[in-house]
Amino acid sequence: MNRAPRLLILLVAVLLLGGVGAGAVLYAADRSGQKDQEQVGGPAVRPGQVSLAATGERELVFRNLAWGPHRDEVVAVPADRPDGVRTSSGVKCLRFHAAAGHGICLQAVHGPLEDTYRAVVLDDRLHELHSYPAVGIPTRDRVSPSGHHVAWTVFVSGDSYGGSDFSTRTAIADTRDWHVDDNLETYTLIKDGHPYQAHDVNVWGVTFAATDDNLFYATVATGGHTYLVKGDIAARSLTTLHENVECPSLSPDGTKIAYKRRVPGLPSDAQWRLYVLDLRTMKETATAEQRQIDDQAVWSSDSTLLYALPGDFGADLWTVPADGTGSAQLVTKAGLAPAYLG
Amino acid sequence: MYLAESRAAKAPATASGKRPGRGGAAVPPTVLALGAVSLITDISSEMVSAVLPLYVVTALGLSPLGFGVLDGINNGVGALVRLLGGHFADRGGRGHKTVAAIGYGLSALCKPLLLLAHTVTLIGGVLAVDRTGKGLRTAPRDAMISLATAPEHRGRAFGVHRAMDTTGALIGPLLAFAVLRVAVDGYDAVFTVSGCIAVVGVLVLLLFVPTPPASEELRPAPPKLSESLALLRLPALRRLVLCAVLLGLTTVSDSFLYLLLQRQLHLPTRLFPLLPLGTAASFLLLAYPLGALADRIGRRTLFLLGHAVLLAAYLTVLLATGAGAPVAVGVLVLHGLFYAATDGVLAAAAADVTPPGQVGAGLALVGTGQALARFACSLLFGAAWSIWGGHTTLAVTAAAMTAGAVTAGLVLRTTPGAAK
Secondary structure, eight states: OOOOHHHHHHHHHHHHHHHHHHHHHHHHHHHHTTSSOOOOOSOOOOOOOOOOOOOSEEEEEEEEEESSSTTTTTEEEEETTTSSSSSEEEEEEEEEEEETTOOOOOOOEEOOEEEEEEEEEOTTOOOOOEEEEEOOOEEEEEEOSSSSSEEEOOOOOOOTTTTTOOEEEEEEEEEEOOOOOOOOOGSSEEETTTEOOOOOOOEEEEEEESSSSTTTEEEEEEEEEEEEEEETTTTEEEEEESSSSSEEEOTTSSSSEEEEEEOOSTOOOOOOOOEEEETTTTEEOOOSOOOOOOOEEEEEEEEEEEEEEETEEEEEEEEEEEESSSSEEEESSSSEEEEEEE | OOOHHHHHHHHHGTTTEEEEEEEEOOHHHHHHHHHHOOOOOHHHHHHHHHHHHHHHIIIIOOOOHHHHHHOOOOHHHHHHHHHHHHHHSSTTTHHHHHHHHHHHHHHHHHHHTTOOOOHHHHHHHHHHHHHHHHHHHHHHHHHHHHHHGGGGGGHHHHHHHHHHHHHHHHHHHHHHHHHHHHHOHHHHHHHHHHHHHHHHHHHHHHHSSSSOOOHHHHSSSOOOOHHGGGGSSHHHHHHHHHHHHHHHOOOOOOHHHHHHHHHHHOOOOOGGGHHHHHHHHHHHHHHHHHHHHHHOOOHHHHHHHHHHHHHHHHHHHHOOTTOOOHHHHHHHHHHHHHHHHHHHHHHHHHHTTTTTGGGGHHHHHHHHHHHHHHHHHHHHHHHHHHHOHHHHHHHHHHHHHHHHHHHHHHHHSSSSTOOO
C-alpha cells in the first residue's frame, strides 16, 4: 500500500475514534452536570450556619451526597431527626470528622495539571485554622475527643511508575502547635512483644482515646496480616494488640473497638464485616449488620454504631447495636463521613 | 559472534537505504514508527494507571491495597510470556509484526473491559491480561528495531525508541486528568478515550511499520522452542544473559529505592509522588545521548557503566542521611541515567550477539532473565528488610552489586568483539 491511502485510513480512524472519545467525555460531563440539579424526592438542603461547637441540641454532621448545588458540602441535621432538612455549610470535603469544636476536612485541590489533596483543620465556625498537604487519595480522618489532635490516612500509588502497588500514609497533627508526624510508619513498631521492621508496613484508620491525649488505636498491616495497634504519640510507638482488625473506632467510654473484620471463607471482594472487640476481655462480637462494610464506624452512644454503606448516591448512613442484637437500620440516605456533636 | 554481526550488516537493505558508518545518519523510519506506537500506547496505558487508584477508591469505594500482591504475580507471568512472544515472533516473515500487533491489540481490548470490571479481583484480572499483552509485544518490537537498524547505530535507535516511549508515559496522566477536569468522576470517559488511543497505536503499527523481509531470507523454517532455548548455547549470548541476571539480582526495584530515598533523606511525604517523575524525566532526556554513546564506546561497556551509576545512586542514598531534596534530585538523575545506559542498550547488545533469524527469542531470553532476576531481587530485598532494616539491606545489595559488576566485567571482557 502506498503512503497516501495509509495516511487516509489513519486519518479516518483518528476522526472516528476521536468522535467516540469526545462523545464519551461529553456524555460524562453532562452526567456530572446533572448531579448539580436537585433530585425530586431527595433530602432537602438549605444553606445556613453550621457550628461545630456544642450548642445544646445534639447534631449529626456529615458530607452531603444528595444531588444539587450543595453536594459534597458538610451539612448538619438534628441527631434525633436525621431525615430532616440539612443545613449546608458551603465547605466541601471528601472526608470529614469533628469533635470538641474542631473539624478535619480532607479536600481535593483542582490544580491545572492534576488534583492534589490537603488536610484542613477547621475551627468551630468551619473556618480554616491550618492546612497540610495530603499526599494521596483521602480515605480516613479523625479529630481526638479533646480536639488537640487530628489524624488522616490517604492512599498513595507513587511507589512505582505505572505500577499498581498501593500503600497508605497516615499522619497525626497537633492542633495546639501544628506539629505534624506525617508518616506513622516511622514510629517504632512492637509486634507480639518484639521490635519489628518490614518494608511493607502500612498504617491506617487512627482513632483517639478520650482519657489520654497521647493514646490512640489504629490498623497496621504487614506480611498479609492486619493488626490492631495501640499508639503512643509522645513515645512515637505502635504496639500490636490483636489480629485481623481494620479501621478501628474506640467507644466513647474507651472500653470497646468497633472495626472491620475479614471473615474467612467469604468472597475476596466482600470479606469485611462489622465487629466489636471488648478491650478488657478481647472478645469479638459480630454485629447484626450482615453486609460487607468498608468504613471506619463512629459510635452514636456507648452501645450503637453509625457507618456508611454504598447507596444510590454513593453512600447512605446506617446504624446497628454494638452488642450483636437487633438489626441494621437506615439513618439517612446520601451521606458519608459522619460525626456526632454535643 | 562475528558471524551474526556480519550477517546482520547485510540487513541495512531493510533500513531504507541508510548507509552504515555515516555518523549523523537518520534513525530508520521503522524505529520512528515503532517509537510512535509506543508513545501512543503509553499515553493510553498511563492514562489508566494514573486514575486507577482514584477510580477504585472514590468511584467503586474499594480498597486498592490488594493490587500489590497481583503486581508480583503479573511480573513473573509477564516475564515468561515475553519468552513465548519472542519465540513465536521468529517464525519468519510477518512474525514479529503479528505477535507485536496481538500484544498491542490485547492491551487495547483491556481498556473497554475496565468499564465492566467493578471488583478488585476483576480489575486485577484485566490488568493481568494487559500485562500479558505487554509481555508478548516487548521482544518482537525490540527485534524489529534491531533488524531495521544497522548494527553500529542500534544503541541510538533504541535510545530514540525509549525516549518516545517515556514521553508517552509522561503525557498519559496529564491527559487523564484533563478528561476528569471536563467530566467530573468521568472514569468511564477516561477508559473510553484510553481505549480509542490504544486502537490508534495498533493502527499505526499495522499501517506504518514495514514487515522486515530480512528474517524470512535468513530463516526459512520457523524455529522450534528448543531451538530458541538452544540460543543459550551461543557463548556470547549466554554470557550476556548471565550478566543481565547477575546484575538484575542486585537491581533494587523502583518502589524500594523511592521508599529508602524518602526515609534516608527525610523527604516530606508530599514529594513522594514526584519521585518516579524525576526518574522518567532523566531517562527521557538521557536515552538518546547515551544510546549514541553506546554505539561509540560499546554497548556492553555502557551497560556495565550504567550499573556503576546505579551503585553510585545506592551509595548516595546510604551516605547522605537527612540531606534533603537536592540530594534526592541527584539520586533521581543517576537513576534515570542508569535506565538510559542499560534499558535499550541491553537490547542492542543482545541483538549484536543473536543470529538475525532468532533475534526475537534472543532478546526475549535476555529480557526475561533480567526481569526474573529483578523479581527475585524484590522478594529477597523485602525479606532482608524485615531482618536487617532497609538501610543495611541496601548496603548489602550495594556490596553484592559491586561483586556482580566485577564478575560481569570479567565475563563480558572475554567476549570476542566486545565493543562496537
